Amino acid sequence: MISLLKTQCLAWALILAVVFPFFVQANTPLSPAERAASIDGIVHILNQQYVFPETALKVSALLQQQEQNGALAAITTQEQFADKVGALMRQYSGDGHLNLALIAEQGGVSHRLTETEERKINNFAFEQARILQGNVGYLKLHKFWQAEEAHKVGHAALVFLSHSDHIVIDLRDSGGGSPQLVQYLISHFVPEGTLLWDLLDRNGKSTEQVRSLAVPDSELLKTKPLYILQSDGLVSAGEFFSYTLQQLGRAVVIGETSVGLAHYTGAAQVNDWLFVRIPMYRPINPVTGTNFEGVGVEPNIKVTAEMALYTALRLANKGR
Structure with missing residues (x-):
């Protein structure tokens, strides 16, 4: 009888959570004084850390103006x-x-976004590594995970594909992630010590030169024709990967122009309940002297995302 009651209570709890989600999703009240103090905290962080000082001043002034003229008064949580x-x-x-x-x-406070999408979690977002018709190696990647295990999975996948005649890396459904994984994967395709990008702080001072690494069992990959597929939803780390290899003359990018989010992002705590994810460093490509911020990565061959793989396979199998 007790077991039956427990089961019935659990069933009702699940029904209430589905039908009346507001029972478990209560908003936290925010007073006008707390709202104003939070704006001040954000303004302080922007002017101390945001990658473009002039933009920080502009955003700060507009936020303070909105608070002062009452435009934010409707915000109560x-x-x-x-x-x-x-x-x-x-x-x-x-x-x-x-x-x-x-x-x-x-x-907690972190620059990493909480990931809930299964395909971006399973196997560290490496979904497929297979050989397509014409001995074309194909790798499907949904995210650049910041984890040592992701490096191992990516390396194993690329070594598996290294005996194919061409390599296709599919980033059409990929998001952002770790610049360290981008650096590591790129290192499979270019000579060790190649300058990939220079990292500048908000004052334009170089803080780091990011170079390709020594990677075992990657010699065959360094000469393979390489195609990267992208969509107009590709952001951040995925853009780093395609842009860097494209500008080094090492890959042909096929598909749509990407979003255009290039900056390194950190996190800064505003108060005991809020933090800001904030771009802090600006990467500079050694070939172009700039990056893809705000403009996206322009493909070498512009086709719809749906046609990108077909186009890459046509190029790879040309003459067969």
Whole structure:
């Protein structure tokens, strides 16, 4: 009888959670004083850390103006604040990397986005490594994970493909992630010590030169014709990968122009419930002297994302 009651209670709890989700998704109240203090905290962080000082000043002034003229008075919860003020920051800066997040929701302060999509979690987002018709090696990647295990999985996949005649890397459904994994994967295709990008701080001072690494069992890959597939949703780390190999003359990029989010992003705590993900460093490509921020990576061969793989296979199998 007790077991039956427990089962019935659990069933009702599940029904209530589905039918009345507001029972478990309560918003946290935010007073006008707390809202104003949070704006001040964001402004301080922007002017101390944002990659472009002039943009930081502009965004700060606009946020303070919005608060002072009462335009933010309708924001009465922490959740609304993170959502609406974060959107304003991106609107004023034109920077898709700039956003606010709740510490409780994210489980702490981190520049890494909480990932929930299965294909971006399973096997560290390496979904496929196979040989297509014509001995074309194909690798499908959904995200650049910041984990040592991701390096091992990526290396194993590329070594498996190294005896194919051509390599296709499919980033059409990929998101951002780790520049360290980008560096490591690129290192399979270029000579050790190749300058990949220079990292500048908000004052334009070089803080690091990122070069390709020594990678075992990668010699065959360094001479294989390489095609990278991208869509108009590709962002950040995925763009780094395609842009760097394209500008080095090492890969042909096929598909659509990507989003254009190039900056290194960190995280800074505003108060005990809020933090800001904020671009802090600007990468500079040694070939172009710039990057893809705001303009995206322009493909060598522009076709729809749906036609990108077909186009790559036609190129790889030309003459067969």
